[in-house]
Amino acid sequence: MEKMMIGASGVTTSRVGLGTWAIGGWMWGGADEAQSIATIRAAIERGVTLIDTAPVYGFGVAEEVVGKALAEGGLRDKVQIATKVGLSWQDGKPFRDSSPARIRQEIEASLRRLRTEVIDLYQVHWPDAGTAMSATADAMEELRHEGKIRAIGVSNFSPAQIAAFSAVADLDAVQPPYNLFEREIEADVLPRAETAGVTVLAYGALCRGLLAGRITARTVFTGDDLRNQDPKFQGERFRQYLSAAEALKGLARERFGKSLPALAVRWILDQGPTIALWGARRPAQIDAVGEVAGWRIDDAGKAEIDAILKRFIEAPVSPEFMAPPVRRAASR
Ligand code: NAP
DSSP, X not given: OOEEEOTTSSOEEESEEEEOTGGGOTTTTOOOHHHHHHHHHHHHHTTOOEEEOOTTTTTTHHHHHHHHHHSSTTGGGGOEEEEEEOEEEXXXXXXXXXXXXXXXHHHHHHHHHHTOSOEEEEEEOSOOTTSOHHHHHHHHHHHHHTXXXXXXXXXXXXXXXXXXXXXXXXXOEEEOBOBTTBOGGGGTHHHHHHHHTOEEEEBOTTGXXXXXXXXXXXXXXXXTOGGGTOGGGSHHHHHHHHHHHHHHHHHIIIIISOOHHHHHHHHHHTTSSEEEEEEOSSGGGGXXXXXXXXXXXXXXXXXXXXXXXXXXXXXXXXSGGGOOOOOOGGGO
């Protein structure tokens, strides 16, 4: 497993991280706790040491399950925990709140749910226009000074928002969407991060399963599964993404002797100072992580990938549907 330091924080971690959004169940049609715990432990056995979670994933559930999974066998000391701050919720609906008061409240709740005394990487989940950026950044630096967190990150921030935050706090990481089908950060966030020595935690590494190679046009997503609203999973566009995934799967197998998820994750790692967040909720889903290390996709391979994307996907769409609403007037 390749390793990398997160920014200048001194926190070193595996370049593949386990994403636990689906483990929270919410927006993924539910989750099974025993399977979730087995998945976290299987990832650690396969060399993954970074676990990415958030309070909003199942409104506390994912963090609790991570805490429970790490509580035995000295596992907490073998991993780095990344969690987030800055979303609140009411009646099962999240909204943004990165006020210092909310940050103070959330850090204590996260430490308790995760059963730990320190969070290795603490990330502002979404920018909050209702709070001065400097107040949020100051509050994060205070937590680091107090020893409650080791590294600071921001997620879903524009380049201008990253610059405003970095003017006040020492930023170690950014967490944008990034995968073979969602490449918007190549225009700005990725090159700027590289120049600034900031690590990029790429979320949605498998594009919500499209790049895992198992989804077909007949796959049914049940309950509150977000893929029922995801524009990539609808109509003609869904067929195009599935065709592209099928062609990429062939390329992965024939040219590199790898599976599609291994190709998708390897590609992210070969794009810059990146860590790929691989979402999984069953142990077998993380099996292919062993295929990721020890090889690279050369320029010719990258060009073949780009040609496939161009051939099949007529109107690429970004994952903007995920953005939570701004703060409610009543809660300001
Ligand atoms: P992802 O990694 O793109 O896809 C994960 C899903 O793909 C799994 O839940 C599973 O879905 C399917 N899958 C994974 N491996 C598979 C395999 N080997 N075979 C078949 N199916 C497989 O999605 P993600 O969870 O959205 O993103 C990864 C992580 O990034 C999240 O968990 C979270 O930690 C982070 N994230 C952060 C933000 C943010 O705003 N900061 C937003 C999104 C995600 P099924 O179980 O349904 O088959």
